[in-house]
Amino acid sequence: xxxxxxxxxxxxxxxxxxxxxxxxxxxxxxxxxxxxxxxxxxxxxxxxxxxxxxxxxxxxxxxxxxxxxxxxxxxxxxxxxxxxxxxxxxxxxxxxxxxxxxxxxxxxxxxxxxxxxxxxxxxxxxxxxxxxxxxxxxxxxxxxxxxxxxxxxxxxxxxxxxxxxxxxxxxxxxxxxxx
Numbered sequence: 214x215x216x217x218x219x220x221x222x223x224x225x226x227x228x229x230x231x232x233x234x235x236x237x238x239x240x241x242x243x244x245x246x247x248x249x250x251x252x253x254x255x256x257x258x259x260x261x262x263x264x265x266x267x268x269x270x271x272x273x274x275x276x277x278x279x280x281x282x283x284x285x286x287x288x289x290x291x292x293x294x295x296x297x298x299x300x301x302x303x304x305x306x307x308x309x310x311x312x313x314x315x316x317x318x319x320x321x322x323x324x325x326x327x328x329x330x331x332x333x334x335x336x337x338x339x340x341x342x343x344x345x346x347x348x349x350x351x352x353x354x355x356x357x358x359x360x361x362x363x364x365x366x367x368x369x370x371x372x373x374x375x376x377x378x379x380x381x382x383x384x385x386x387x388x389x390x391x392x
Contacts, residue, residue, distance in 0.1 A: 253280050268392040275317070275385055282309045296367055303370035310377045317384040324391040333387075344376050 257273045264272070286306045293302040318337060322330055348369060355365060 249284060250277060250281060253277065265392065268389065271388060271392065278313055278316075279310075279381075282306060282313070285309070296364060300367040300370050303367065303374055307370055307374035307377050310374065310381055314377055314381050314384065317381060317388065321384055321388050321391070324388065340380055344373070347372055347376060 254273055254277055257276055258269075262269075286302065289302060289305075293299040318333075322333060325333060351365075351369060351372060
């Protein structure tokens with residue numbers, strides 16, 4: 214399982230690097246980003262060919278969703294040259310990941326029985342409290358209002374992004390347990 218993750222990460226890095234350098238594969242289509250995603254999905258399909266179909270479909274969907282966010286972030290990174298731009302880019306990326314958290318939360322919820330759903334709901338509430346608590350901690354440690362400084366806003370966006378990505382990763386693992 215760990216080897217597959219490393220291979221997946223390697224594919225993400227290679228494809229993101231090709232995309233950010235403007236390289237395309239053979240037979241370019243009208244939308245190069247869609248072509249990159251299609252190529253990425255084909256490679257994942259090959260990588261997971263010995264897996265059960267449901268698990269394979271889920272992993273391809275998950276990795277395609279995250280690849281789409283990362284490639285969009287890389288493509289828009291030219292607009293992130295100052296602190297305000299970097300903060301905006303991080304906030305957009307975190308918001309995109311937050312939408313995936315909602316999507317995969319709903320997906321997991323459908324796979325669970327009633328007792329497991331209650332536990333998931335409580336876990337999600339706890340996670341939301343934790344996320345807000347981290348913001349409060351940052352304000353407390355910094356001693357200033359977070360909205361008064363670009364550096365603080367950037368730090369808050371990065372913390373929010375990291376927390377959201379880690380929650381998404383956990384939801385993915387829980388879904389895989391149900392297959």
